[in-house]
Amino acid sequence: MFNCFVTFLGALTLPFLYMGPTSWIYKVAQWWCRCLLANAQKYLGISWKIKELPYVQSSSIFLIACAHQSAWETLILTTVFRAPAFVLKNTLMEVPVLGWFFRRMGMIPIHRGKIISKTFIRKAQDVLEQERSIVIFPEGKRVPFGKPVRCHRGIFFLYKTFNLPVLALSLNSGFFWPPRRFFKISGCIEMQGHPLIEPGLDEETFLSTLCTLLQKGNENLAKNIQNKHFSNI
Numbered sequence: 001m002f003n004c005f006v007t008f009l010g011a012l013t014l015p016f017l018y019m020g021p022t023s024w025i026y027k028v029a030q031w032w033c034r035c036l037l038a039n040a041q042k043y044l045g046i047s048w049k050i051k052e053l054p055y056v057q058s059s060s061i062f063l064i065a066c067a068h069q070s071a072w073e074t075l076i077l078t079t080v081f082r083a084p085a086f087v088l089k090n091t092l093m094e095v096p097v098l099g100w101f102f103r104r105m106g107m108i109p110i111h112r113g114k115i116i117s118k119t120f121i122r123k124a125q126d127v128l129e130q131e132r133s134i135v136i137f138p139e140g141k142r143v144p145f146g147k148p149v150r151c152h153r154g155i156f157f158l159y160k161t162f163n164l165p166v167l168a169l170s171l172n173s174g175f176f177w178p179p180r181r182f183f184k185i186s187g188c189i190e191m192q193g194h195p196l197i198e199p200g201l202d203e204e205t206f207l208s209t210l211c212t213l214l215q216k217g218n219e220n221l222a223k224n225i226q227n228k229h230f231s232n233i
Helices: 002-012 014-019 022-043 072-080 090-094 098-104 118-129 154-162 203-231
Strands: 046-051 063-066 085-089 108-110 134-136 166-171 187-193
Touching: 022 046, 022 072, 022 098, 046 072, 063 072, 063 154, 072 187, 085 090, 090 098, 090 108, 108 118, 118 134, 118 154, 134 154, 154 203, 166 203, 187 203
Parallel strands: 046 187, 063 134, 063 166, 085 108, 085 134
Antiparallel strands: 166 187
Protein backbone atom coordinates (compact mmCIF):
# COMPACT_ATOMS: atom_id res chain seq x y z
CA MET A 1 0.00 0.00 0.00
CA PHE A 2 2.80 2.40 0.92
CA ASN A 3 4.60 1.60 -2.34
CA CYS A 4 1.43 2.42 -4.30
CA PHE A 5 1.11 5.73 -2.45
CA VAL A 6 4.74 6.65 -3.19
CA THR A 7 4.28 5.73 -6.86
CA PHE A 8 1.10 7.84 -7.00
CA LEU A 9 2.96 10.84 -5.58
CA GLY A 10 5.70 10.32 -8.14
CA ALA A 11 3.10 10.24 -10.92
CA LEU A 12 1.81 13.65 -9.80
CA THR A 13 5.21 15.14 -10.66
CA LEU A 14 5.04 14.03 -14.32
CA PRO A 15 3.75 17.33 -15.75
CA PHE A 16 6.56 19.23 -14.00
CA LEU A 17 9.18 16.69 -15.07
CA TYR A 18 8.02 16.88 -18.66
CA MET A 19 8.69 20.61 -18.73
CA GLY A 20 11.69 20.66 -16.39
CA PRO A 21 15.39 19.75 -16.75
CA THR A 22 16.68 16.20 -16.64
CA SER A 23 18.20 16.82 -13.20
CA TRP A 24 14.70 16.93 -11.74
CA ILE A 25 14.05 13.40 -12.99
CA TYR A 26 17.19 12.10 -11.28
CA LYS A 27 16.06 13.64 -8.00
CA VAL A 28 12.57 12.13 -8.24
CA ALA A 29 14.04 8.72 -9.15
CA GLN A 30 16.35 8.82 -6.13
CA TRP A 31 13.51 9.93 -3.88
CA TRP A 32 11.32 7.08 -5.12
CA CYS A 33 14.08 4.49 -4.60
CA ARG A 34 14.84 5.79 -1.10
CA CYS A 35 11.16 5.57 -0.18
CA LEU A 36 10.92 1.97 -1.37
CA LEU A 37 14.07 1.02 0.54
CA ALA A 38 12.81 2.75 3.68
CA ASN A 39 9.50 0.93 3.28
CA ALA A 40 11.31 -2.41 2.99
CA GLN A 41 13.27 -1.67 6.15
CA LYS A 42 10.28 -0.52 8.19
CA TYR A 43 7.65 -3.06 7.13
CA LEU A 44 9.67 -6.05 5.89
CA GLY A 45 12.67 -5.82 8.20
CA ILE A 46 15.12 -5.69 5.29
CA SER A 47 18.13 -3.50 6.06
CA TRP A 48 21.42 -3.29 4.18
CA LYS A 49 25.13 -2.83 4.59
CA ILE A 50 27.54 -1.65 1.88
CA LYS A 51 31.20 -2.48 2.42
CA GLU A 52 34.45 -1.33 0.85
CA LEU A 53 33.19 1.37 -1.49
CA PRO A 54 35.82 4.12 -1.11
CA TYR A 55 35.35 5.14 -4.71
CA VAL A 56 31.87 6.65 -4.53
CA GLN A 57 33.24 9.87 -3.06
CA SER A 58 35.52 10.35 -6.06
CA SER A 59 34.63 12.41 -9.11
CA SER A 60 35.97 9.64 -11.35
CA ILE A 61 33.61 7.59 -13.51
CA PHE A 62 33.52 3.80 -13.78
CA LEU A 63 31.89 0.85 -15.35
CA ILE A 64 30.00 -0.66 -12.43
CA ALA A 65 29.69 -4.43 -12.82
CA CYS A 66 27.16 -5.66 -10.29
CA ALA A 67 25.98 -9.19 -9.54
CA HIS A 68 22.26 -9.37 -10.23
CA GLN A 69 20.00 -11.41 -7.94
CA SER A 70 16.97 -9.16 -7.35
CA ALA A 71 15.37 -5.76 -7.89
CA TRP A 72 17.05 -4.46 -4.72
CA GLU A 73 20.36 -3.61 -6.40
CA THR A 74 18.70 -1.36 -8.97
CA LEU A 75 17.19 0.65 -6.11
CA ILE A 76 20.33 0.91 -4.00
CA LEU A 77 22.66 1.74 -6.90
CA THR A 78 20.39 4.61 -7.92
CA THR A 79 20.79 6.12 -4.45
CA VAL A 80 24.51 5.39 -3.88
CA PHE A 81 25.96 6.70 -7.14
CA ARG A 82 25.36 10.05 -8.78
CA ALA A 83 22.87 9.66 -11.65
CA PRO A 84 24.17 6.31 -12.93
CA ALA A 85 22.97 5.05 -16.32
CA PHE A 86 21.89 1.42 -16.43
CA VAL A 87 22.35 -0.91 -19.37
CA LEU A 88 18.94 -2.57 -19.64
CA LYS A 89 16.99 -4.73 -22.05
CA ASN A 90 15.35 -2.75 -24.83
CA THR A 91 11.80 -3.96 -24.04
CA LEU A 92 11.83 -1.93 -20.80
CA MET A 93 12.03 1.25 -22.88
CA GLU A 94 8.57 0.47 -24.27
CA VAL A 95 6.84 0.20 -20.88
CA PRO A 96 4.33 3.08 -20.50
CA VAL A 97 5.53 5.94 -18.25
CA LEU A 98 8.52 3.92 -17.00
CA GLY A 99 10.04 3.83 -20.47
CA TRP A 100 9.67 7.61 -20.72
CA PHE A 101 11.59 7.98 -17.45
CA PHE A 102 14.32 5.66 -18.72
CA ARG A 103 14.72 7.62 -21.94
CA ARG A 104 14.87 10.98 -20.17
CA MET A 105 17.43 9.59 -17.71
CA GLY A 106 19.68 8.40 -20.52
CA MET A 107 19.44 4.68 -19.81
CA ILE A 108 21.20 2.50 -22.38
CA PRO A 109 18.99 -0.15 -24.04
CA ILE A 110 20.49 -3.31 -25.46
CA HIS A 111 19.03 -6.08 -27.58
CA ARG A 112 19.86 -9.42 -26.00
CA GLY A 113 21.68 -11.83 -28.25
CA LYS A 114 22.51 -9.19 -30.87
CA ILE A 115 25.75 -7.45 -31.77
CA ILE A 116 26.30 -4.17 -29.93
CA SER A 117 25.15 -1.38 -32.23
CA LYS A 118 26.52 2.06 -33.04
CA THR A 119 23.47 3.53 -31.31
CA PHE A 120 24.39 1.70 -28.12
CA ILE A 121 27.95 3.07 -28.27
CA ARG A 122 26.72 6.59 -28.95
CA LYS A 123 24.36 6.51 -25.96
CA ALA A 124 27.13 5.17 -23.72
CA GLN A 125 29.45 7.92 -24.94
CA ASP A 126 26.81 10.56 -24.19
CA VAL A 127 26.50 9.26 -20.62
CA LEU A 128 30.26 9.32 -20.04
CA GLU A 129 30.54 12.85 -21.43
CA GLN A 130 28.09 13.87 -18.70
CA GLU A 131 30.57 12.39 -16.17
CA ARG A 132 28.12 9.67 -15.15
CA SER A 133 29.04 6.06 -14.43
CA ILE A 134 27.48 3.16 -16.32
CA VAL A 135 25.95 0.23 -14.45
CA ILE A 136 25.90 -3.13 -16.22
CA PHE A 137 24.83 -6.53 -14.94
CA PRO A 138 27.44 -8.76 -16.61
CA GLU A 139 25.34 -11.89 -16.09
CA GLY A 140 22.70 -10.40 -18.37
CA LYS A 141 19.76 -11.27 -16.13
CA ARG A 142 18.85 -11.96 -12.52
CA VAL A 143 20.51 -15.12 -11.26
CA PRO A 144 19.05 -16.99 -8.25
CA PHE A 145 20.94 -16.78 -4.96
CA GLY A 146 23.65 -19.44 -4.74
CA LYS A 147 23.99 -20.04 -8.48
CA PRO A 148 27.43 -19.58 -10.12
CA VAL A 149 28.35 -16.32 -11.83
CA ARG A 150 28.68 -16.35 -15.62
CA CYS A 151 29.78 -13.08 -17.21
CA HIS A 152 28.88 -12.27 -20.80
CA ARG A 153 31.45 -10.58 -23.01
CA GLY A 154 29.40 -7.41 -23.57
CA ILE A 155 31.00 -5.69 -20.59
CA PHE A 156 34.45 -6.33 -22.05
CA PHE A 157 33.38 -4.42 -25.17
CA LEU A 158 32.58 -1.36 -23.02
CA TYR A 159 35.76 -1.84 -20.96
CA LYS A 160 37.93 -1.93 -24.08
CA THR A 161 36.09 0.75 -26.07
CA PHE A 162 36.09 3.41 -23.35
CA ASN A 163 39.27 2.38 -21.50
CA LEU A 164 37.62 2.72 -18.07
CA PRO A 165 38.24 0.96 -14.76
CA VAL A 166 35.58 -1.51 -13.61
CA LEU A 167 34.15 -1.61 -10.11
CA ALA A 168 32.83 -5.10 -9.33
CA LEU A 169 30.08 -5.47 -6.72
CA SER A 170 29.10 -8.72 -5.02
CA LEU A 171 25.93 -9.17 -2.97
CA ASN A 172 23.49 -11.59 -1.35
CA SER A 173 20.23 -9.80 -2.08
CA GLY A 174 18.62 -12.83 -3.74
CA PHE A 175 18.30 -14.62 -0.40
CA PHE A 176 16.23 -11.86 1.22
CA TRP A 177 14.58 -10.38 -1.89
CA PRO A 178 14.17 -13.30 -4.33
CA PRO A 179 12.99 -12.41 -7.85
CA ARG A 180 9.39 -13.02 -8.86
CA ARG A 181 8.34 -13.90 -5.30
CA PHE A 182 5.87 -11.85 -3.32
CA PHE A 183 7.19 -12.83 0.12
CA LYS A 184 10.54 -11.50 1.32
CA ILE A 185 12.85 -12.59 4.15
CA SER A 186 13.82 -10.11 6.85
CA GLY A 187 17.53 -9.57 7.47
CA CYS A 188 20.50 -7.51 6.32
CA ILE A 189 21.44 -7.48 2.64
CA GLU A 190 25.17 -7.01 2.11
CA MET A 191 26.91 -5.52 -0.90
CA GLN A 192 30.68 -5.57 -1.20
CA GLY A 193 32.98 -3.68 -3.52
CA HIS A 194 36.25 -5.06 -4.87
CA PRO A 195 39.51 -3.41 -5.98
CA LEU A 196 39.13 -1.68 -9.32
CA ILE A 197 39.94 -3.67 -12.43
CA GLU A 198 42.17 -1.24 -14.29
CA PRO A 199 42.12 -0.84 -18.10
CA GLY A 200 44.47 -2.79 -20.33
CA LEU A 201 43.60 -6.45 -19.75
CA ASP A 202 42.87 -8.83 -22.62
CA GLU A 203 39.38 -10.33 -22.88
CA GLU A 204 40.13 -13.71 -21.28
CA THR A 205 42.01 -12.21 -18.34
CA PHE A 206 39.42 -9.50 -17.80
CA LEU A 207 36.40 -11.82 -17.80
CA SER A 208 38.18 -14.36 -15.62
CA THR A 209 39.16 -11.65 -13.12
CA LEU A 210 35.68 -10.16 -13.02
CA CYS A 211 33.87 -13.48 -12.65
CA THR A 212 36.25 -14.60 -9.90
CA LEU A 213 35.75 -11.40 -7.91
CA LEU A 214 31.97 -11.58 -8.20
CA GLN A 215 31.80 -15.31 -7.47
CA LYS A 216 34.08 -15.31 -4.43
CA GLY A 217 32.40 -12.18 -3.10
CA ASN A 218 28.95 -13.71 -3.48
CA GLU A 219 30.11 -16.89 -1.75
CA ASN A 220 31.59 -15.02 1.21
CA LEU A 221 28.41 -13.00 1.67
CA ALA A 222 26.35 -16.19 1.43
CA LYS A 223 28.49 -17.69 4.21
CA ASN A 224 27.69 -14.66 6.37
CA ILE A 225 24.01 -15.56 6.08
CA GLN A 226 24.67 -19.20 7.00
CA ASN A 227 26.82 -18.25 9.98
CA LYS A 228 24.18 -15.89 11.34
CA HIS A 229 21.45 -18.44 10.76
CA PHE A 230 23.18 -21.29 12.58
CA SER A 231 24.36 -19.03 15.39
CA ASN A 232 20.70 -18.30 16.15
CA ILE A 233 19.71 -21.95 16.36
